[in-house]
Amino acid sequence: MAGSERCRRARATWEVSESEPEVEPESHGPSAAPEGSPPAAATVRPKRRRAAGEAEARRRERQQRKEREALEKREAAAAWRLLRPERCLRLLEVCVDPGFLEDPGSDIWIEALRSLDCKHSIEPQAIPCSITWRRNMPSIPSAPDDCMVKTEEEKEVLVLLEPADFLKRLCSLTQTFVDASSGSQPDLNQVLPLASLEGSSTKTYSLAVIGLDAYRCNQEQNGWQPLSPGKQSPRSQPGPELFMTQQEILEAQVVLQLWGNIDVQLLDTWQEFGEHVCALTKAIARRPYKSQLEMQELSFCTAGVSGKGLRVEKDGTGLWQVWKRQIQQFNRVSPATAAAIAEAYPSPGLLVQAYEECSTEDEKLLLLSNIPVKSDISGKDHRVGPDLSRRIYLFMVSTNPDLILDLTV
Numbered sequence: 001m002a003g004s005e006r007c008r009r010a011r012a013t014w015e016v017s018e019s020e021p022e023v024e025p026e027s028h029g030p031s032a033a034p035e036g037s038p039p040a041a042a043t044v045r046p047k048r049r050r051a052a053g054e055a056e057a058r059r060r061e062r063q064q065r066k067e068r069e070a071l072e073k074r075e076a077a078a079a080w081r082l083l084r085p086e087r088c089l090r091l092l093e094v095c096v097d098p099g100f101l102e103d104p105g106s107d108i109w110i111e112a113l114r115s116l117d118c119k120h121s122i123e124p125q126a127i128p129c130s131i132t133w134r135r136n137m138p139s140i141p142s143a144p145d146d147c148m149v150k151t152e153e154e155k156e157v158l159v160l161l162e163p164a165d166f167l168k169r170l171c172s173l174t175q176t177f178v179d180a181s182s183g184s185q186p187d188l189n190q191v192l193p194l195a196s197l198e199g200s201s202t203k204t205y206s207l208a209v210i211g212l213d214a215y216r217c218n219q220e221q222n223g224w225q226p227l228s229p230g231k232q233s234p235r236s237q238p239g240p241e242l243f244m245t246q247q248e249i250l251e252a253q254v255v256l257q258l259w260g261n262i263d264v265q266l267l268d269t270w271q272e273f274g275e276h277v278c279a280l281t282k283a284i285a286r287r288p289y290k291s292q293l294e295m296q297e298l299s300f301c302t303a304g305v306s307g308k309g310l311r312v313e314k315d316g317t318g319l320w321q322v323w324k325r326q327i328q329q330f331n332r333v334s335p336a337t338a339a340a341i342a343e344a345y346p347s348p349g350l351l352v353q354a355y356e357e358c359s360t361e362d363e364k365l366l367l368l369s370n371i372p373v374k375s376d377i378s379g380k381d382h383r384v385g386p387d388l389s390r391r392i393y394l395f396m397v398s399t400n401p402d403l404i405l406d407l408t409v
Helices: 002-014 040-082 085-091 099-102 106-114 163-179 212-221 246-260 268-286 289-293 321-328 335-344 350-357 360-366 386-397
Strands: 092-096 121-123 130-137 149-163 204-210 263-267
Touching: 002 106, 002 268, 085 130, 085 268, 092 106, 092 268, 099 106, 099 246, 106 121, 106 268, 130 268, 149 268, 163 204, 163 212, 163 246, 204 268, 246 263, 263 268, 268 289, 350 386, 360 386
Parallel strands: 092 121, 149 204, 204 263
Antiparallel strands: 092 130, 130 149
């Protein structure tokens, strides 16, 4: 009985109930980790990998930004080279109307045009006997095979008129201007019928007339003299344009210039016409270069060491060099003279203080005149002199912005 009782107690002690879960013993050691979680070393490695990946991405972004900036600089330099005066004529093409070839004197100005380093072509124009210009601008290629040429029409149009035709148009213009009411705009279509031309409002027109004075003299010599009313016949009656005076022709030119921005060139020979076309071609070719210069912040300041300022440190180092450079900006002041004045009075404040200590006006004017200057070129010493001393004094104390310092200019 006693043995069976001990067996029952032992089974009751080690028996586990099916309704109670089995509890794992808690572990408080340093290596304990919840079930299913990675080890500590495995948690640190992804963070390091992420940091390394972000650093690599930032490095690639900086490298790409530098490459883009370098590419933009190369493209800007290539575009600037295309705009240089020695190359701009090669990009321009002069388009000549075939009507010019009908006159035997046109060979003279065609030869002058060929002397320029630019292309020219014979093709029909919207206005007979006119010249236009177009620019063949190559694009900056990102790859060797990507170069493309962009053609742009220039706004200038040069029209050649015969003397007789020019006088008739001027006469019609002046007649409409006289008959019109005060304050009305003259009818410029009497000179250039541009209303039917597409894009005429964006163009700048100019007229050229060859041999107008010779034509008028020839007509007068051939008998186009005003006769008495009883002796005139219908056949001998000249047109009203032949009776226009020089004053009326000049007034008509002023009307064209003011109301239509139309310039008129009165030339004597085809040689002069060729020179005018060449000068106009050069001006049109160099226009982008001049526009690019005007877009710069300091277009008057050349690039290089001469255009850079002087560095001034926080402790004041460099202020003496700035003061010497300011003195050197006066007309006819050498670096040696500026250095001598700056050594005698190392700052503008000390110079103003010296002026205040002077008792008379003449003493102030001649304060700097006896400062010795050591010349490095000639080897002979000289002095600042009264003229420069007077100019510096007036510059330092005068409040008149229109004061002329240099009396020799």
